[in-house]
Amino acid sequence: MLITCPYCGARDAHEFTYLGDAELIDRPDPAGPEAEAAFHAHVYLRDNPAGPHRELWYHGSGCRQWLTVTRDTRTHAIASVVAAARPEVAR
Amino acid sequence: MRYSLLNVVVNGLTGNRFAKPAWRDPAPKPAYDVIIVGGGGHGLATAYYLAKVHGIRNVAVLEKGYIGSGNAGRNTTIIRSNYLLPGNEPFYEWSMKLWEGLEQDLNYNVMVSQRGIVNLYHSDAQRDAYARRGNAMRLAGVDAELLDRATLKAMIPFLDYDNARFPIHGGLMQRRAGTARHDAVVWGYARAADALGVDIIQNCEVTGFSRAADGRVTGVETTRGAIAGGKIGLAVAGSTSRLGKMLGLRLPIESVPLQAFVSEGLKPLIPGVITFGMGHFYISQSDKGGLVFGGDIDAYNSYAQRGNLPVVEDVCEGGMALMPMIGRLRMLRQWAGLCDMTMDGSPIIDTGPYPGLYLNTGWNYGGFKATPASGWCFAHTIATDAPHAFNAEMRLDRFRTGRLIDEKGAGATPVLH
Numbered sequence: 001m002l003i004t005c006p007y008c009g010a011r012d013a014h015e016f017t018y019l020g021d022a023e024l025i026d027r028p029d030p031a032g033p034e035a036e037a038a039f040h041a042h043v044y045l046r047d048n049p050a051g052p053h054r055e056l057w058y059h060g061s062g063c064r065q066w067l068t069v070t071r072d073t074r075t076h077a078i079a080s081v082v083a084a085a086r087p088e089v090a091r
Numbered sequence: 092m093r094y095s096l097l098n099v100v101v102n103g104l105t106g107n108r109f110a111k112p113a114w115r116d117p118a119p120k121p122a123y124d125v126i127i128v129g130g131g132g133h134g135l136a137t138a139y140y141l142a143k144v145h146g147i148r149n150v151a152v153l154e155k156g157y158i159g160s161g162n163a164g165r166n167t168t169i170i171r172s173n174y175l176l177p178g179n180e181p182f183y184e185w186s187m188k189l190w191e192g193l194e195q196d197l198n199y200n201v202m203v204s205q206r207g208i209v210n211l212y213h214s215d216a217q218r219d220a221y222a223r224r225g226n227a228m229r230l231a232g233v234d235a236e237l238l239d240r241a242t243l244k245a246m247i248p249f250l251d252y253d254n255a256r257f258p259i260h261g262g263l264m265q266r267r268a269g270t271a272r273h274d275a276v277v278w279g280y281a282r283a284a285d286a287l288g289v290d291i292i293q294n295c296e297v298t299g300f301s302r303a304a305d306g307r308v309t310g311v312e313t314t315r316g317a318i319a320g321g322k323i324g325l326a327v328a329g330s331t332s333r334l335g336k337m338l339g340l341r342l343p344i345e346s347v348p349l350q351a352f353v354s355e356g357l358k359p360l361i362p363g364v365i366t367f368g369m370g371h372f373y374i375s376q377s378d379k380g381g382l383v384f385g386g387d388i389d390a391y392n393s394y395a396q397r398g399n400l401p402v403v404e405d406v407c408e409g410g411m412a413l414m415p416m417i418g419r420l421r422m423l424r425q426w427a428g429l430c431d432m433t434m435d436g437s438p439i440i441d442t443g444p445y446p447g448l449y450l451n452t453g454w455n456y457g458g459f460k461a462t463p464a465s466g467w468c469f470a471h472t473i474a475t476d477a478p479h480a481f482n483a484e485m486r487l488d489r490f491r492t493g494r495l496i497d498e499k500g501a502g503a504t505p506v507l508h
Binding site: 001012014021040041042044045048049052055071073074076087 | 207330332333336341342343344345346390391392393394395397434491492502504506
């Protein structure tokens with residue numbers, strides 16, 4: 001599997017570390033309403049789709065940037081790779 | 092027809108001309124008391140124990156492909172009950188006990204071979220952790236022995252004991268552990284369930300569910316028509332989220348590929364199952380002679396049933412660090428299964444969040460050994476609408492309540508388990 005990093009070009013998946021669904025960037029507000037249910041969903045529940053999946057990868061052996069990759073989980077075909085929207089929380 | 096030595100001799104001498112199929116190939120009926128979705132080991136075992144233990148025989152097992160074509164045909168066939176936590180260990184030991192009597196129970200040779208498992212330790216801290224695990228096992232009535240280096244060296248001389256980075260100091264052994272023949276387990280349960288009246292319906296993919304106004308799940312829509320069911324159990328491993336989506340369920344599961352490998356055939360070499368304590372690598376030898384081994388999961392979501400090369404490299408590096416003698420061996424085949432990884436690394440056998448629905452999922456990369464107890468406990472849960480003591484902690488709501496069964500202490504990150 002090759003991931004085309006927007007900074008480094010096409011690189012082997014070996015250079016990257018996977019985190020999970022890109023929704024993980026959106027941490028719930030601990031002071032918000034229904035915070036307990038929101039954190040349960042954030043920490044434990046996943047859509048886990050069979051098909052296109054937006055997910056976070058870290059290019060640890062390259063530019064050390066967080067990337068949002070859209071990849072089809074049925075074929076591993078990658079449709080897009082962009083810099084993560086909020087890299088400071090994507091860890 | 093009951094299998095026996097006479098049966099083998101007669102069928103052998105007559106070229107199997109009078110042999111019958113081991114199970115029927117029925118068309119689906121319009122309605123069943125219980126529908127099990129998923130014709131793998133767990134689903135077929137569930138149907139068998141529903142019929143045998145609970146007398147519920149109007150049961151269908153629906154399989155989208157052929158039975159045993161998913162993870163039941165893609166594992167490394169290891170059976171063991173060397174778990175630590177009270178929520179897990181009695182369950183896996185019950186599975187081990189069922190394995191020990193399975194061939195007599197099913198009248199089918201599932202080739203259970205109690206050749207033992209050794210988990211190697213490479214440091215003082217790891218020895219202490221294994222001593223703790225072994226003591227926990229013995230408190231639960233399970234056999235466990237902490238072996239020192241000399242004993243281990245006499246038993247398994249070919250390991251790299253003096254590896255500069257990961258010297259081997261000893262191992263935790265469970266002698267009753269071993270391997271079983273994965274296909275035979277599927278076929279044995281299928282044949283025994285069929286004989287009790289269970290309909291095994293292959294090439295029948297579930298495409299949707301029918302629901303009553305109160306939310307009760309009342310049936311399934313399939314590629315072979317709609318089928319009504321009094322109770323519907325899901326035993327579909329890595330595809331649980333796909334079916335859950337049809338029901339509006341989000342589950343604490345990610346589907347991830349796990350690769351396994353087999354080498355060319357060799358004369359008897361490895362006495363049991365050996366696991367490397369530093370890299371993630373485990374190996375045994377099949378009865379055909381091939382070395383069967385595996386390691387880490389490919390750490391990303393996938394439904395592709397195949398993995399990538401970095402993990403192949405990683406697993407082979409683990410093997411070389413542990414037993415350099417396999418360096419000249421050729422790898423024959425490699426494949427991947429679709430693991431339903433939960434957020435604490437432990438399974439879920441529970442009544443579903445909707446009436447009429449039952450869940451059996453979250454087997455991570457360890458579902459094969461659990462097959463008998465999983466079926467036994469799931470059948471109990473479906474028949475009585477309550478979990479058995481063995482699966483009392485394997486609840487879906489444990490992620491909400493905080494009662495996790497976290498063998499590794501690795502937290503809410505499925506790829507760490």
